[in-house]
Amino acid sequence: MKRRTFIQNASLSGLGVVAGTTVLACNNTSSTSEANSKENPVDTMKNTEKPTPIAICTWGFTKANEAAGIALKNGDPALDAAIKGVSVEEENLKNTTVGKGGAPDREGNVTLDACVMDPSGDCGAVLCVAHITNVAALARKVMEETPHVILAGEGAEEFALANGFEKENLLTEASKEAWQEWLKTSEYKPLINIENHDTIGMLTMDGNGDIAGACTTSGLSYKMKGRVGDSPIIGSGLFLDNEIGGAVATGMGEEVLKTVGSFLIVELMRNGMSPQEACEEAVHRIVKKNDRYKDFQVAYIAMNKAGETGAYCIHEGFTMMRYQDGKNENVAVDFYKKS
Ligand code: GLY
Numbered sequence: 593m594k595r596r597t598f599i600q601n602a603s604l605s606g607l608g609v610v611a612g613t614t615v616l617a618c619n620n621t622s623s624t625s626e627a628n629s630k631e632n633p634v635d636t637m638k639n640t641e642k643p644t645p646i647a648i649c650t651w652g653f654t655k656a657n658e659a660a661g662i663a664l665k666n667g668d669p670a671l672d673a674a675i676k677g678v679s680v681e682e683e684n685l686k687n688t689t690v691g692k693g694g695a696p697d698r699e700g701n702v703t704l705d706a707c708v709m710d711p712s713g714d715c716g717a718v719l720c721v722a723h724i725t726n727v728a729a730l731a732r733k734v735m736e737e738t739p740h741v742i743l744a745g746e747g748a749e750e751f752a753l754a755n756g757f758e759k760e761n762l763l764t765e766a767s768k769e770a771w772q773e774w775l776k777t778s779e780y781k782p783l784i785n786i787e788n789h790d791t792i793g794m795l796t797m798d799g800n801g802d803i804a805g806a807c808t809t810s811g812l813s814y815k816m817k818g819r820v821g822d823s824p825i826i827g828s829g830l831f832l833d834n835e836i837g838g839a840v841a842t843g844m845g846e847e848v849l850k851t852v853g854s855f856l857i858v859e860l861m862r863n864g865m866s867p868q869e870a871c872e873e874a875v876h877r878i879v880k881k882n883d884r885y886k887d888f889q890v891a892y893i894a895m896n897k898a899g900e901t902g903a904y905c906i907h908e909g910f911t912m913m914r915y916q917d918g919k920n921e922n923v924a925v926d927f928y929k930k931s
Contacts, residue, residue, distance in 0.1 A: 642801035643899025647677060647915040649794040650842040650893055652922045654913060656680035660796055661915025670796040670804035671710045671732065678706075678728045678806045681792045685764050689790045692725040693764040694810025696771050697817050698778070702762035704810050705824035706731045711802035711834040717824040719744040723759045724752045728806040731824070741826065762810075774814050791823050793830060793840025795895045803895065805830045805838050811845065821845020827855035836862045837896035839870070843905070844888035851877045857894050867894035868902030875904050875928055891925065904928070 645664035649657045660677025668676070682691030682704075689695065696702045706727035707717035716735025718727050719742060730752050734743050743751055753759060763771075791809035798804075807830040809823040822845035823829035829845070831854035832838030839857035841848040848854075853874045860870035871892040879885040891905030893912045903912040903925040912923045 642799070643797065644917050645673075645799055646797045646895065646899050646901070647673060647794065647913075648796075648893055648895055648901050649677065649792055649913045650840060650891065650910075651790075651792065652911050652913060653681055653792050654920060654922065655684075656792060657794070657913035657915050658920045660794060661918075661920055664796060664798050664915075665918070667799060669800075670798040670802045671708060671806075673798065674794045674796045674804050674806040675708065675728050675732060677794050677796070678792050678808050679726050682725050682728065682808055685766075688767055688770070688810075689813070690792050690809055691727070692760060692762045693767055694762060695767055695813035696763055696810075697815045697819070698780070699817050700763065700768070700771055701817065702767065702810055704762070704808065705820055706806070706808035707824040707826055707830055708732045708735060708804070708806045709826065709830055709832050709838070710735070710804050711832075713833065715741055715826045717742045717826060718748040718752075719820045719824050720818060721745070721748045721752070723749055723762060724757050725760055725762065726757065728808045730755075730757060731806075742824070744820075771814065778814075780814060790889075791829070791842040793823070793842055793893065795832070795838045795840060795893065797895060797899060801897065803832050803834050803838050803897070805832050805840055807840050822848035822853070825849060827852050829854060831855040831858050833858050833862070835897065837867060837894060839867075839874075839892055839894040841890065841892050842910070843890035847878050847885075847888065847890050853878075853890070853892060857892060861894065861896050866902060867896050867900055868904065870894055871902045871904035875906060879906060879928055886929065 647660035656677045659680050660673045663673035663676045681687050685693035694702050703720045703722050704727040708731045709715040716731040718731050793807040795805045807823045811821050828849045830840045839854040841853050857870040857874050871894050889907045891910040893903040895901045906928045908927045910925050914921050
């Protein structure tokens with residue numbers, strides 16, 4: 593694949609999909625010079641001005657993204673800001689797909705998955721954790737306080753309690769009622785996630801230009817006991833390389849896992865694709881396999897070292913939040929399946 597500069601996707605610009613709202617030298621080159629150039633925007637930016645801090649996250653999680661953006665503006669390092677941001681949704685009882693209040697598994701147990709990654713490339717994850725709300729912060733503890741990357745289930749919970757996390761009942765009355773309603777048919781059909789805000793994945797770039805990320809979810813509603821999706825799996829739900837950029841995923845975790853989606857996007861950016869192009873290619877890798885994509889949603893968001901962002905998904909309805917310079921925008925995202 594040719595290395596080249598960022599090529600603004602004209603078909604998406606009307607939607608405001610290719611963010612690039614920061615005025616960067618590398619965004620202003622003409623398409624002719626772009627086509628002839630061998631420069632990658634990431635390389636171009638290495639020794640030039642850093643973008644002002646940026647936070648992006650999956651779906652319309654306005655408050656979470658704003659919390660991260662304000663933290664960055666106040667000088668927080670990238671990972672602190674990402675964890676502050678996603679914790680807003682982990683603590684939001686009305687959010688039935690993340691944290692406390694998340695939908696339970698078939699047996700009525702709410703179990704949470706999360707991972708974090710810092711600019712050094714260090715990472716931590718927790719899988720299938722009951723009774724702990726702030727699992728992204730817990731994943732960070734695993735990263736910082738243990739020689740491991742992943743703790744799962746009871747071990748993760750014991751580690752959490754030993755490290756000052758509070759034991760909580762994550763099943764709210766509302767989620768319990770919805771689950772009891774579901775039990776009447778017990779129809780296990782994965783949702784397309786048009787209205788269902790599955791997973792908050794967030795990427796942050798701080799004032800030093802360092803990138804971090806966090807991804808946290810209660811997973812598929814009424815999942816099989818023990819089921820874990822993409823969100824806590826480094827490379828699938830989240831991946832970043834501080835020299836290149838990062839990506840996070842939301843939607844049908846099984847499909848993201850099978851294509852190692854976030855790692856793929858970072859590697860495509862390393863080889864010269866813009867964040868937008870890389871997200872589109874990662875979605876294409878899924879949809880070209882067979883027709884099953886018609887029944888599920890997958891969406892990616894990505895940011896490169898130059899502060900350029902992109903997003904793409906299978907079905908209409910997914911949006912991305914983007915905070916920069918005090919502006920927190922809900923950005924429309926283009927999608928694969930047009931009919
Ligand atoms: N993307 C969240 C999950 O599949 O669990």
